[in-house]
Amino acid sequence: MTLKWCVRATEIGQDREVQAPIRVAYTFEQCWHRVPGGTASSAIRAAVALGDIPGVELVGVAGTHRHPPEPSFMPPIPIQALPFRRPLLYETWLRFGWPQVERATGPVDVLHCTGLIPAPSKAPLVATLHDVAWRHRPDHFTRHGVRIFERSLVEIRRRAEIVLCPSTVTMLDAERAGINTERLRLIPWGVESKPVTPADVEAVRAKYSLPQEFLLFVGTVEPRKNLRRLVDAMAVSNCALPLVVAGSQGWGDTGVSATSSVHFIGFVADSELPALYSSAAAFCYPSEREGFGMPVLEAMSYGTPVVTSLGTSTEEVAGGAAVLVDPFDVEDIARGIDEVLSRRQELSIWGLRQAARRQWSETARLTVAAYREVIG
Numbered sequence: 001m002t003l004k005w006c007v008r009a010t011e012i013g014q015d016r017e018v019q020a021p022i023r024v025a026y027t028f029e030q031c032w033h034r035v036p037g038g039t040a041s042s043a044i045r046a047a048v049a050l051g052d053i054p055g056v057e058l059v060g061v062a063g064t065h066r067h068p069p070e071p072s073f074m075p076p077i078p079i080q081a082l083p084f085r086r087p088l089l090y091e092t093w094l095r096f097g098w099p100q101v102e103r104a105t106g107p108v109d110v111l112h113c114t115g116l117i118p119a120p121s122k123a124p125l126v127a128t129l130h131d132v133a134w135r136h137r138p139d140h141f142t143r144h145g146v147r148i149f150e151r152s153l154v155e156i157r158r159r160a161e162i163v164l165c166p167s168t169v170t171m172l173d174a175e176r177a178g179i180n181t182e183r184l185r186l187i188p189w190g191v192e193s194k195p196v197t198p199a200d201v202e203a204v205r206a207k208y209s210l211p212q213e214f215l216l217f218v219g220t221v222e223p224r225k226n227l228r229r230l231v232d233a234m235a236v237s238n239c240a241l242p243l244v245v246a247g248s249q250g251w252g253d254t255g256v257s258a259t260s261s262v263h264f265i266g267f268v269a270d271s272e273l274p275a276l277y278s279s280a281a282a283f284c285y286p287s288e289r290e291g292f293g294m295p296v297l298e299a300m301s302y303g304t305p306v307v308t309s310l311g312t313s314t315e316e317v318a319g320g321a322a323v324l325v326d327p328f329d330v331e332d333i334a335r336g337i338d339e340v341l342s343r344r345q346e347l348s349i350w351g352l353r354q355a356a357r358r359q360w361s362e363t364a365r366l367t368v369a370a371y372r373e374v375i376g
Helices: 037-052 087-094 143-159 168-176 198-208 227-236 271-277 294-301 315-318 328-343 346-358 360-375
Strands: 022-027 056-062 079-081 110-113 123-129 159-167 184-186 215-218 244-246 260-267 282-285 306-309 323-325
Touching: 022 037, 022 360, 037 056, 037 123, 037 294, 037 360, 087 143, 110 360, 123 143, 123 360, 143 159, 159 168, 159 360, 168 184, 168 315, 198 323, 215 227, 215 271, 215 294, 227 244, 227 328, 244 271, 282 294, 282 328, 294 306, 294 315, 294 346, 306 315, 306 328, 315 360, 323 328, 328 346
Parallel strands: 022 056, 022 110, 056 079, 110 123, 123 159, 159 184, 215 244, 215 282, 244 260, 282 306, 306 323
Antiparallel strands: none
16 A cells, blocks of 8 residues: 655745635534544644634534533534534435535535534535544444444545545555545644643642542543553552543443542543643553544653553554553553553653654644645
8 A cells, every 4th residue: 555645735935826715614513422532622623723724714514503512622613503413414414415514604615524424515525534443343332333434434435535544554444444545645633732830730630639640541431442451451560550541431331440549530621631641650541443542642742651552553643652562462561551650751751752743733734735635
């Protein structure tokens, strides 16, 4: 397979014509999902960066909702509402190709579907494919969910002129799923760290009754995140620190319950995550499979040393700045926990350098290049 990077938008020189403005319908429906996760947060952060590029107008689009989403998943631009609510909205999109986004947005040059379900439109489609995790472990999803995902993948194969993938792992999965390689573009996500004060750290410690030192996991609490093996690995490692699990409950039973050494603190807002990452002795993310693995990059951006999975996208995201383990081997995860704690200072420096290389502004530039490619 030949990986095709989306070409960086050329620097505008004195002898170059200013390009025409682009009007983009940009979907945010996943922000209202029960567990919005990385598909929503990545769309939000990319939209903020896209807003800084002259000549690009994003028009937010979603279904009809009675209430706004959680503050952490609030779209950064106004939303034009289509007349249906989920799940009817998704069903009419997939079954009837209706309603088209133009009903809410008016004419647009490009439709960018940032979630898996592609909306109908007269405009050329750019689709973000986050992962195809359901194909690797369908038992980690509901039967209905797998059917919807497969129907959506058929539509992406049929309609998308360009498919954006955040990692080479997702690109390879997309090719195996039948999407022509020529339509795939590798556009990694970025990260943006925020200042953290001692007062911020103390406030988060008090709110969640955090131990003095702890290991941290951040993400949706579901089987593919591999918490069961992580907890088993802690028991056979030399580490006596407790594990703090931050995240909403997803689908499926992880087989892990709260104990004196495992603290579940639930969903943590974006405003509190910087202090939480900064407080941890190490970040543990031995997920079985990811499309990108945003929490790995977030932890690194706050200088928190990381142990994560070998052979999946998180290895790519870590860029040699984390301890890598076999996510299916409890003994190897235990080895990784001991190693990450013994190399904290070194890995903290490496992680900060790796995170500094990943900027949302770069993600936005590459995305705009894809928009311009489909409109010619």
